[in-house]
Amino acid sequence: MNTKRFASLRSVALLLGTLLLAACQSSGIYQGVPVDTAVGSSANIESLTAVIDSNPRDAGAYNTRGIAYGQAGKLDKAIADFNTALQLDPQSYQAYANRALVHRRLGQMQPAISDYTRAINIKPDYDVAYVGRGNAYRQLGQYGPALNDFNAVIARNSSDARAFHNRGLIHQAQGQHQRAIEDFATAIGLNPNADEPYIARGISYLAINDPNAAFSDLSVAVNLDKRSSIAWANRGVALELLGKTKDARRNYNKALNLDASNDLAREGLARVNKGQRSL
16 A cells, blocks of 8 residues: 555544544443343333332432433433432432433533532442543543543452543543553453443554554454444444455445444545545
8 A cells, every 4th residue: 555545544544533432432321331221111110110109208219210211311300310319318329420420411521520529429439430520521631630530440449341441542532552552451351342442442553553453353343333333434444554445445334324424434435435436
């Protein structure tokens, strides 16, 4: 492949790939926790409502139903239940952390940070709140406080995959790709069934000019989540850098079919199509 063309592709991969990754990592009400449709089902919510009707001062029941509403996407009702749980039990660190998760889903990072901090003040070793607050700081670009929270979890609990993964994202955003790769590798070792660390490590491999390793990681990612537009698009970049333009085109098209707003895939498809016309 022409050296100038390779450098151009690599620049595109770094710029758009990282931006798309950031968008991916901020999605989902319970980041790093799979959605359980049974928890958010109407039947489960009705059952929890019956429990509350029989004991309207059960803070734990409101907290549990709030989680169910969150899983069902009924965020206003989730907030209302967490509020009630906290009125009944102001020391419920779980309710503070759960309410913070919904604030994050709504894009309300400062209220989320406040709720996570309240949870930590009640239970200083509550790793869930540290990871959540770290993610809120990271989404605000406040990398120092975010690193402090992730490092605190890692120092106390070296088996928390979420802390390693999210610390890796900060290293990646700061251009420290070798350090990022190490953290993603640890996260993968702790939880090999999550696609996000493979996507993240694949993007960092692209950044250090290792498309073979990137292709390997991104292939695992699409096998774990075939609907990840970001994984397909970055896999297309890896294939393009490896000179496999037909396969790259298929990956870019797959990414766009899943998400028509995927700029990385659109730009990549335009490049490979332009290259085909110029032959």
